[in-house]
Amino acid sequence: MAQFLHHHLNSRLSAQVWAQSITAPWPVRAPNHGFMLVADAVIVGVYLAFYSDRLIGGRCERFCNLGGWCVLPEYRLQSVRLLKAILAQEGYHFTDLSPSGNVIPINLRFHFHHLDTTLVAVPNLPWLSRRGRISSDPRDLERMTGADREVYRDHRRAPAAGHVVVSSGAESCYVVFRRDRPKNLPLFASLVHVSRPDVFRPMFRPFTGHLLTRYGIPATLVETRIAGHRPRASIPVRTARRKMFRSEYLRPEQIDYLYSELVCVPF
Structure with a gap:
């Protein structure tokens, strides 16, 4: 399957990287990694799937995230x-x-159904924080508590996930981002998860400065539903990108981007 995806879906990713990306790093009893079309014992099509069990509203909910879909x-x-x-x-x-x-x-x-993917772009400038701390040090990330630490431990080996803890006083916010490559140019970070938008908002500028100085990423793409606000001096981005979900009873605000292809596949 990994060789097929390398040759026919995204050759920038080696077969080894595809093989690593297909298997989710978090604990889950997945029934499969997706489905294949086979003709004369040869793979001619693949649809990846990533499974997770999530606690939402005090109830365990089972998710299947649809990943790469490629058919000859x-x-x-x-x-x-x-x-x-x-x-x-x-x-x-x-x-x-x-x-x-x-x-x-x-x-x-x-x-x-569609999720709200209102998107803005923000230049990453070398802002410094005088009232908080920003770190990508695994030791600081391990010091997080509760759900943040659990999510970090589930995602710390995810190939496409970057991790930052933003602290202000006694409060902290766990942020997951991925490198985005529009037109195959690795110029952007995209926010995947913000655990505390209230803590994140006043620390947003120093956070983008951290992405610049620590990771060399010059700009950030921000979905307002993930960040919880529209940053100042942001530029609206017209995009054909969509995100979708199907559920009998969950609401859009209960759907996030963790435990998915977005953190597993560095496309």
């Missing part, structure tokens, strides 16, 4: 069989956080 041209008429196989699994909420343009109408036919 001569077998494209069979593509939807892979999607149907994934959705036929009972008891899951489904997310698709990186659907391509032609996948979106297919998802809508299968009762997926």
